[in-house]
Amino acid sequence: MGERKVVAKYIPPDFDPSLVPRGKKLSAKDGTVPVRMMLPFSIQCSNCHTFLYKGRKFNSKKEPMGGPDGVYLGITRFRFYIKCTHCARPVTFLTDPKNADYEMESGGTRNFEYTKDKQEQEANAEEEEEEKKKLDPLAALESRVLDSQREMAEIDQLEEIRALNAKHLNLLKPENGNFGDETQAVLNAVHSSEKDNVDPNKESLELTAEEEELLRSVKFGKQENKLRRLDERDEKLAEEKRKKELERIRQNAAVNQQKKSVINVVARKRKAPSVDSENVEQVKRKDEGLSSLLTGYGSESDSD
Template identity: 35%
Template sequence: MGERKGLNKYYPPNFDPRKIPRIRKPKNQQKKFRSMVPLRIRCNTCGNYMSAGTKINCREEKVIGETYLGIKIHRFYFKCSKCCSELILKTDSKNSTYVVESGATATRVCDQNEEEKQAEESGDVMSSLEKRTLVSKREIEVMAALDEMKSMKSRRVSVSVDSMLEALSRRHKEEEQVANEEDAALIKSIRFGMQRRIVDEDTDEMKEKKKKGRMEAIDEKKPKTKKLACIITSKKKTSLGLASLCHNYGADEED
């Protein structure tokens, strides 16, 4: 199959590609190809209607000096199917459509705004109502925000700096008092687990102190009894001395 189609070409041994002259093409050379009409148009000379999709032989070229956001614009030349008059179309990248330059008129212009209007008129009533309600809600929110801003500005104008500082200091003091009360209530509500042990230890210490105090009182009382005993013994000694003296005195008289 490849041989029949002529894909294989014969190059002689004395072939030199440098001897082949270069073809210099113009910068804006027209290209010929077969295409279809993108719009429904009407010829101005004969009044023939050409619907979208009719096959035509056209020539295409780039429009020099016209671009849209860096996108190149192309121009198409073709002939009417009835009178063979030349018709010219041009691309419209902004609206993503085609524009008739000369030789014919477009029966229908495809614009997004017109399509939206037609959709609303045809039956998209609910979507239009939703859009209107959204717009009305936004307007109401904007008006409410403006009213709040106006009220805030009027309040700020009426309030002075000294009064603002006094109000802030009062608020700070009230917050401190509330915090202190909360801390005190929390401390009172806490029950420590080691409290009973400390009390028991204190009671043991108190008991020991009481015992020591009683022993000291008893010790203080004991020396008094010893003194009395000493006094009694001394009295006894004196009586015995008198007895011995009397005994000695009687013995002297007998002598």
């Protein structure tokens, strides 16, 4: 079966798809498209008051909504047509891409609508708060006090920000009017602040001439890497450093060699057999016995 299906899908090289006749359109004469769908929400028919529950399957018809409200942010809105299962009354509803939901149009009423219920709840909550403020003068006074405190806090924060910005501008403003010498401006501000806050009991915190020179020499930002050619002095220093390193390596090698020789001598002494005093005496006795036998044998031979 598999091979037969593969062979049946052969397309000849001279195939021209433009010569193939087009099939019939699925849309009806009125421009609608038949769609098999489930009801996205529960509906009560406005004619026979029959309930059509969510999830029920219908053979509906779909068409673009059209008009100025037919497109939302480039998304086309569609209209669906169904019929009541009891009285066959047409019921229409629309897609709602703004709220990711559907909108009831005609032929029935929706039992539950999330977006409208939410808006109604928010409106009711606002109305209740306003009524409470009107009926309760203490609550109204408290709300006004809180609003005034919030406004005062915001004004204070804004004033602080403005003062800080003005201070920064005055701090970085050079004498000649050209921005760019921020270091000198900072030094001037430091000197002025130290003069204003002088305490005779404490030591002076003024910058010395060397510190000011060091501060001026600092360049903030990315520094370019400058290459420098080595001269004879640099080569001599490198050669001396290399000789010292070589001498240090030789000294370390000599010390290691001495340590190894000492370790070998100690190891040899530990491997040599130990001679006890008893063994020495036995060896001496054997030597004396042998010497007496030899002397006796020599005297007998001489007498003969």
